[in-house]
Amino acid sequence: xxxxxxxxxxxxxxxxxxxxxxxxxxxxxxxxxxxxxxxxxxxxxxxxxxxxxxxxxxxxxxxxxxxxxxxxxxxxxxxxxxxxxxxxxxxxxxxxxxxxxxxxxxxxxxxxxxxxxxxxxxxxxxxxxxxxxxxxxxxxxxxxxxxxxxxxxxxxxxxxxxxxxxxxxxxxxxxxxxxxxxxxxxx
Amino acid sequence: xxxxxxxxxxxxxxxxxxxxxxxxxxxxxxxxxxxxxxxxxxxxxxxxxxxxxxxxxxxxxxxxxxxxxxxxxxxxxxxxxxxxxxxxxxxxxxxxxxxxxxxxxxxxxxxxxxxxxxxxxxxxxxxxxxxxxxxxxxxxxxxxxxxxxxxxxxxxxxxxxxx
Numbered sequence: 145x146x147x148x149x150x151x152x153x154x155x156x157x158x159x160x161x162x163x164x165x166x167x168x169x170x171x172x173x174x175x176x177x178x179x180x181x182x183x184x185x186x187x188x189x190x191x192x193x194x195x196x197x198x199x200x201x202x203x204x205x206x207x208x209x210x211x212x213x214x215x216x217x218x219x220x221x222x223x224x225x226x227x228x229x230x231x232x233x234x235x236x237x238x239x240x241x242x243x244x245x246x247x248x249x250x251x252x253x254x255x256x257x258x259x260x261x262x263x264x265x266x267x268x269x270x271x272x273x274x275x276x277x278x279x280x281x282x283x284x285x286x287x288x289x290x291x292x293x294x295x296x297x298x299x300x301x302x303x304x305x306x307x308x309x310x311x312x313x314x315x316x317x318x319x320x321x322x323x324x325x326x327x328x329x330x331x
Numbered sequence: 332x333x334x335x336x337x338x339x340x341x342x343x344x345x346x347x348x349x350x351x352x353x354x355x356x357x358x359x360x361x362x363x364x365x366x367x368x369x370x371x372x373x374x375x376x377x378x379x380x381x382x383x384x385x386x387x388x389x390x391x392x393x394x395x396x397x398x399x400x401x402x403x404x405x406x407x408x409x410x411x412x413x414x415x416x417x418x419x420x421x422x423x424x425x426x427x428x429x430x431x432x433x434x435x436x437x438x439x440x441x442x443x444x445x446x447x448x449x450x451x452x453x454x455x456x457x458x459x460x461x462x463x464x465x466x467x468x469x470x471x472x473x474x475x476x477x478x479x480x481x482x483x484x485x486x487x488x489x490x491x492x493x494x
Contacts, residue, residue: 147358148351161416163381167374167423174367176357199347206412229343237419237433259422259430262367266359276345282338289340 148273154179156198158189160207168202171262186215193226205236213250220251220287231272239320251287257322378424386462389413393454403446411440428464428473432457453488460484
């Protein structure tokens, strides 16, 4: 297993709960990260991005006025987005299948189910470092390639259709464990 | 036009790999991960202080729902949002039972179009049980006492929802 030194990476933490921000920041500092910036919601984070060159964004889902999903879409497709390619880790208690698919389709790189653990967070950071993903512009979507695994059976947009079927067409969805979330994203 | 024709693939510059060093001092080894887990344990005390505010907030949301049963949508959503936050936070700070209870409460109320007195009683039971978990400092899985509390709650919920 490769151990990475993260001290040169800049992290932007976006969460409306100051205790959760402190927790993520504390974990990152313990992992050797030197540069962390906080934002209290998506709008605040988007403002910070204009002058803070974030390498990785760790973002909560439920926030007002701009939630994590809308923030991700704004970063990916906003005309004035400072960095449409920046990797985003969505950190949330929403682990229903349709929610995971929704987050992926907004353009997040990684999805991490709360409760947070240091090992879990580092695993997501490692995945981003080790598996850089090409970006895709397809119809309304712009973001990291949602196909993480080579699949000879892939036929363009059909893949997303099968996801909709798997998630019950976006209406509800079963709770997934982090392993199941990962399997869904890797599929 | 086929969908494939409108797909454009862009390879962004991968600057991350060049900015992280592999191995050596300061890299994320087992000791660093243990330090990070210790940070979480250290913050558990502060969690116990601010979770009390959340418990009061969710009780107020329950009372507001009780007073607005004829038009419950936004009040159900308020209870759901607080329970959902508590679910994510509990286990993050070492209180796994709060995550279980927050999740079960979310599952119980999500999508409810109408709310009965029985529903209100169940919500209230969840809130009371979360209060017990916090006041008795039942961290982790709560041990035998914690499991007894969960089993007791499940039994009462079953009884009042089937009656």
